[in-house]
Amino acid sequence: MKLGLAVHPEIGTPAAGSPWHLVFAEDLPDICAAHGRDCVERRAEQLTFYRTRRGGRPVNLLRLVLRIVQIWRLNSVARTYPDIVLHGEWPLCPACLVPARIYRAAGTALIALGAVNIVAVVLMVAAHIRPPAWLVFAIFPGWLPLGLLVSMSLFRGGETFVRARIAPDLRAADIVSHPRFDEAVATAPRS
Numbered sequence: 096m097k098l099g100l101a102v103h104p105e106i107g108t109p110a111a112g113s114p115w116h117l118v119f120a121e122d123l124p125d126i127c128a129a130h131g132r133d134c135v136e137r138r139a140e141q142l143t144f145y146r147t148r149r150g151g152r153p154v155n156l157l158r159l160v161l162r163i164v165q166i167w168r169l170n171s172v173a174r175t176y177p178d179i180v181l182h183g184e185w186p187l188c189p190a191c192l193v194p195a196r197i198y199r200a201a202g203t204a205l206i207a208l209g210a211v212n213i214v215a216v217v218l219m220v221a222a223h224i225r226p227p228a229w230l231v232f233a234i235f236p237g238w239l240p241l242g243l244l245v246s247m248s249l250f251r252g253g254e255t256f257v258r259a260r261i262a263p264d265l266r267a268a269d270i271v272s273h274p275r276f277d278e279a280v281a282t283a284p285r286s
């Protein structure tokens with residue numbers, strides 16, 4: 096389903112090199128996009144995108160790593176922060192909220208695991224015990240930065256209630272949506 100976008104009214108047109116902040120031109124209906132069920136909660140979240148030749152694509156771990164590689168090879172002036180931020184008040188049904196909880200718990204567990212590892216190594220060093228190589232390896236490069244990057248993307252995944260792409264001219268978002276959501280959008284009174 097294609098939905099019209101507008102420049103964020105409070106942020107306005109960005110200076111060169113700054114990200115675009117966009118909002119939906121019309122309010123989203125009280126139906127969740129993923130399941131087509133009545134919404135029980137609206138949550139303000141931001142979706143982030145990188146600009147590509149084919150339009151805005153979601154920032155994810157793979158695209159972030161590709162950006163970092165590009166910068167590292169100095170063949171691009173690419174930055175790691177997003178080019179487009181889409182602000183939305185997402186209508187959510189109970190089913191929408193389940194993965195958010197799971198992702199968040201997994202992200203938290205991963206962070207806790209790293210913290211426990213670090214405490215274990217610190218205690219061993221304090222007790223003059225040489226920590227096993229695998230334990231050190233689990234912390235670096237296992238947990239830092241890989242584990243943190245993965246938990247970051249887990250938290251982000253938990254907040255991504257809608258899968259969207261942005262048109263190259265930034266005037267529309269193409270979102271993966273349920274037919275009931277599409278119908279609610281089509282029949283909504285225009286403001």
Ligand SMILES: [Zn+2]
Pocket residue numbers: 127128129130131132187188189190191
């Ligand atoms: Zn839902």
